[in-house]
Amino acid sequence: MKSNQNTLFQGDQVKDALKQSFIKLDPRILVRNPVMFTVEIGTVVMLIVTIFSLTNSQQGSFGYNFTIFLVLLLTVLFANFAEGIAEARGKAQAESLRKTREETPARMLVDGTEKQVMSSLLRKGDVFLCEAGDTIPTDGEIIEGIATIDESAITGESAPVIRESGGDKSSVTGGTKVLSDRIKVLVTTQPGESFLDKMIALVEGASRQKTPNEIALTILLAGFTLIFVIVCVTLKPFGDYANTPITIAAFISLFVCLIPTTIGGLLSAIGIAGMDRALRANVITKSGKAVETAGDLDVLLLDKTGTITIGNRKATNFYPATGVNETEFIKACVLSSLADETPEGKSIVELAGQNKSIPMVKAPADSVFIKFTAETRSSGLDTPDGLRVRKGAFDSIRNIALKAGNVFPDGVEDRVKAIASNGGTPLVVSQNEKILGVIELQDIIKTGIFERFERLRKMGVKTVMVTGDNPLTAKFIAEKAGVDDYIAEAKPEDKMNYIKKEQQGGKLVAMMGDGTNDAPALAQADVGVAMNSGTQAAKEAGNMVDLDNDPTKLIEIVEIGKQLLMTRGTLTTFSIANDVAKYFAIVPALFMVAIPSLRALNVMNLHSPQSAILSAVIFNAIIIPLLIPLALRGVEYKPIGASALLRRNLLIYGLGGVIVPFIGIKLIDLLVALFI
C-alpha cells in the first residue's frame, strides 16, 4: 500500500507511543539497551537522593535534586518514546497490510465438494476455490485455472494482473480480489506464518532481534558507557583529595551527560524505522539483517526485460529498399501488422500512425491473416485482391523472395546487418515475394535508468544485465543503458554461476527473480528479492519479497540499507562529539568553588554551577526528541563516493556535534538562570 502519510507523528500513534514510553520503563525490558538502562539506574538513585534532600540539605536543595530527577526520567521516557513511535509507525504500516487479510469466507474443497469456512481455518495443504468477485482468503498457489486479479490492496497498482497455474506467475496473495474466471488454489502457509506476519513481528519490538551490526555498535556504546562509569567513580576520591565535595546529583548528571544517550536512546528506533522504510517501499524483508546487507551490496543482477528495457522491442525506423516509395512501404508494413497482436506488431502500427502524411490503412474485408509460426518465422496477410504481404526474419523472407526468383537487394542486406550490429532486430517486409524494405525494432531503454546506474556506480555497486539476447545485442544494450557487465544468452544456471563467482571474490550479490528456476540463485544470492507474483519456491528462497513486482526495486533497497547504517553512524558521532561541550559545562561547575582558578574553563560563561549542570542534562534530554524525526526518516544518502560522504557527514554531525551543544547549553542556561 503506497503510503501517503508523510507526517511523522500521527495522533493515535503518538498516544500509543506515549503509553509505550511508560511500559518500557520496566527494567526487564530496558536492560536490552545498556546505555538507557544505566540512565534509569541513575534516575532511581536521584529519586532516593531527592527524598533524602527533603530532610537534609547536604546533597543540595530539594528543588534542585527533584529537577535533576525529573530531567533524567524524561531522558529515559524520550528514548522510550522514540522506540515507541517507531514501532507504532511500523505497526500502523503493517496493520494497513494486515487489514487486507481480515476474516473472509473461503470456499474450501473437501473431497471434491465445496464447503464454506472462515479463512483463519485454512491450513497448509488445503485447497480452495475462487471465482470472479471473490477475495482470495490466504496466500497460495494456483493449481488449476487462470484469472485476472486486482492486487491493488497490496501493491497500490490498479491495473489487474494475470495469474495462472503452472507458470512462474502462479502465486496469489491473501486479500487480493479475483476479477474474472475461476481458479483452484493450494494453501501454502500456515496461518500466522505468512511473510507479512513475519514482517509485522520485525517492526514490533518484542520479537525484534538485533542485527549483527547493531550488536557491534551496542558493544562500542557499552564500552563508552563503561569508560564514563570509571571516570565518574574515580572522580570521587580525586574530589576528596582536592577538598572538593561533589554532590551525587552532580556525579549522576556528569555521567548521564557523558554516556552516549543520544544514540543509545535512538538506536532501536533507527533499526525499526529501517524496516518500516522497507515496508513503505512495499518490500517485505524476512530479517533486519537482509536490509543491512543490502547496504553493502557490490553486485546487482538485473533482468533486462522489465528492468532495463520497457519489456518489448519497438519499431523505430522504416527503411524502404531503393526504388520503393516510402509511403507504399509503410502501408505494406502496417498491412502486415494489422492482425499481429504481438507488442512488436502493435508498435509498427503505432510508429506508422505517428507519420501524419500516411493515410489510415485498413485491411480489406475477407483478408486472410497469416499467423506467425516457428517454422515460417514470418506473418502477414493475403487480401482478396491478391496482395500477399509478409514480414519476418531476414532469412525467411529472403527464402520467400529467392524461391519466387526475385533478387534480394544488396542495399537491404547491408541495412539488415547494420541494424543487427546496433543491437536492433531487423524485420524484412515483402509484397508479392518482392522485397520492399526493412523495419528496425529496438529495445527501448527505460528513461532515467542510465542515471540510476550511474548513481549505483558511485555507490560502488556493479550492475549486471541478464538477458536471453545474443551477445552482440546484449553488449549494445548494456552499453546504452550503462550497465557494467552482462550475461547474454543466459540460462538459469548462468546466474547461479555468476553469483558464485562474484561471491568467491568476496563480493555481496543481489538478484531479483520470480520463477521456480530462479529459486537456487535467489537462495545463493546475499540478497534475493522475489517478486510477489512469483512462485512460492522463489519466495521461500529469497530473503525479501517485493509486493510491487518492480524489478528496479533493488536500487531502492540498497539505499534503504545504506541509510540505516548511516543514520546509526552519524548519530553515534554526533552523540560522542556532544561530550566536549558537556564537559566544558560540567567540569568547571564541579570544581569552580573549591579551585577558583578553574573559572577559566567556564568558556560558556554559564550562570552558576547548578545552572550549568541543569542546562547540560536538559540539553542532553531534549536532543533526543529533537532527533527523532532524523532517526525515523534516516540520514539522506548521497552517492558522492565514500570519502566525500565521510567528509560531509563528519562536518555536519562531527563538527556540528561539537558546536551545537555549546550553543544549546548556553541558551538553556540563560533560561535556567531566570529561575535559580
Add this chain to the structure above:
Amino acid sequence: MNTEYIGIIFMYVATVALAIPLGKYIAKVFKGEKTWLDFMAPLERLIFKFSGIDPNREMNWKQHLKALLTVNVLWLFYAFFCLLSQGHLPLNPDHNPNQTPDLAFNTALSFLTNTNLQDYSGESGATYYTQLFVFMFLHFVSAATGFAAMMVIFKAMKDKVTDKLGNFWDYLVKIITRLLLPLSFVVAVILAFNGTPTSFKGKDTVIGLQGDTVHISRGPAAAMIAIKQTGTNGGGWFGVNSAHPFENPNYLTNMVEDISIIIIPISLIFALGFYLNKKKLAWVIFGVMTTGFLLMVFPSVIAEVNGNPAIAHLGVSQPTGSMEGKEVRFGPAASAYWGITTTVTSNGSVNSMHDSMMPVSGLAQMFDMMINSFYGGVGVGFMNFYIFIIIAVFISGLMVGRTPEFMGRKIEAREMKIASLIALLHPFIILVGTSLASYVLMHFPNADWGTKPSAWLNNPGNHGFSEMLYQYASSAANNGSGYAGLTANNIFWNVSTGLVIFVGRFFPIIGPVAIAGILANKKFTPESAGTLKTDTTTFGIMIFAVIVIVAALSFFPALTLGPIAEHFSLK
C-alpha cells in the same frame, strides 16, 4: 631565530630523514629481500639450531601469543631471581645489596615490559651483572617482543593472508640481529667517544678541589644507554638517567640519544607502508601521529622557553627560560622537546626533571602517555594506534552506509568487543590506580608502612595530584619516566604500579593481535567505490578525532585537578 629552536627542528627533521630509509630497510628484512646485513644470517641459523627452532614454521595468531607469553614469563622469573640475589652474583665491584622482594617485583616487571620505571637508583640499587645481563638483555628482548607482535599484525594486514602469520621466533631474533644490535652499536660508539664510561672497574675515587673525597660511579654504561634509547626502554644506567653527565655528556650526545628515542617508532610507520605496499596509508598514519606530536611539542617548548610566570611575578628575569630541574648544557627547548619525545614513545628516559617543568609541559607529557600512540613504543605504539583505527573505521564505515571494513575485512561484534575492552583498559588502570592512591592518602595518611602515605608527595595540592597521576599514566603506558617528587620505592607504589605495568603491557598486545588474527581469517572483499578508503586525509582526521576525544573525554576531569588547575593558578 633562537639557536635552541634550530637545534630541535634539526633533530626532528634528521629523525624523519633517517626513519624513511630505515623503514624501507625493515620492510625489506621482513619481506625476505636482500639487505647488506645478510652476513648476520649464519648467527641467526646458529641460534635457531641451538634452540631447536624451525624459523619457517608458520604460526597462527594464537600460537604467536602463546610463544610470546611463555618466553616473557621465563624472562620475568629470570630477572626476578637475579635481582633478589644480585649481591651474591658476580660483577658487583661496588658491593651493592640484593633488592627487596617488592622492589625486585616492580623492577623485573618494569624491565620485562619495556617500561623501566626505576624505583631504585642504578648506582646503588643494581650491580654490573644485573645492569648488563638483566636490564640490558631485557632492553633488547622487550623491544623485540613488542616489535614481533606488531609484525604479526603487519602480516595479517596483507591481502589474502589467512592464518599463516609467520614465525614468532624468526621475528624476535631478526629484530635483534638485523635492527636493534647494529643500531645500538652505532649509538654506543658515538656515546663512548663522547665520554660515556665503558669500564668494569667500579667506583672511581677522586679528591675534589675542596679536598673532600668523592666516589664516582661508573661502569660499562654506553652499550646499555644505546639500547635504552633505541628500544624505547628508558631505563638508564645512572639514577638521574640522561640528565647525568656520564649518561648524556653533551649537546651532540643529547641529539643522538633523542633521535634514537623516536627513530624506530617513526620508521615502523614507513615500514608498514613499504611492507604492505600502501605508502599512502603510511603517510596518513604518520600525519596523524605527527600532528598529535607537534601539538604537544609547541606548547611545552614555548612554556619552558618563556619561563615561569610565578618567578617573573617576583621581578626575576629569566633570560634562559625556566631552568629548574634542567641541565645547562641542554637548555629549556631541547629539554622540553626531549620531554615530549620520551613520553609519546613510551621511552621514559629523561634529560631533565619533568616534575620541575611548567604545568603545560606536565599536561602535555601526561596526555602523551594517556594517548600512548602518537608514534608510541617500539611495536606497541602502532598496536595502540591499530585499536583506534578499528574504532574509527567502525564509526566512519557506518557513516558512509556500509558495514565497516578495514583492509578488506569486515569489522563485527567480536572485534568491537576486543577493541572496546582495550580502549577501556588504559583509562581504567590509570584512573583506578590514581583514585586508589588518592583514597589511601586521604583516609590512611599515617598507615604504618615503610613510607607513610602522608610522606609520598613532595608537593601538596594540584602538583601532588599530578605526581600520582603521572606515575600511573607512566606505568600504564609502559613509559617509565617519573614525576620525581613522588616517593615511589615502597610497597604500595611498587606493587600497584607493578600490576598496572603488567596489565598495561600484555593486554594491549593480546587484543590487537587477536583482532588482526581474526580479521585475517575473514573473507577478503576487494575495494569498490563504496568502500571507505583508509588512506585519505579525511579518514586521518577521523582517527585523530577518535584518539583525542576518547583520551580527552576519559582523562579531562583528572587532568583538570592536576596540571590544568596548576596552570591556571600560576597566572
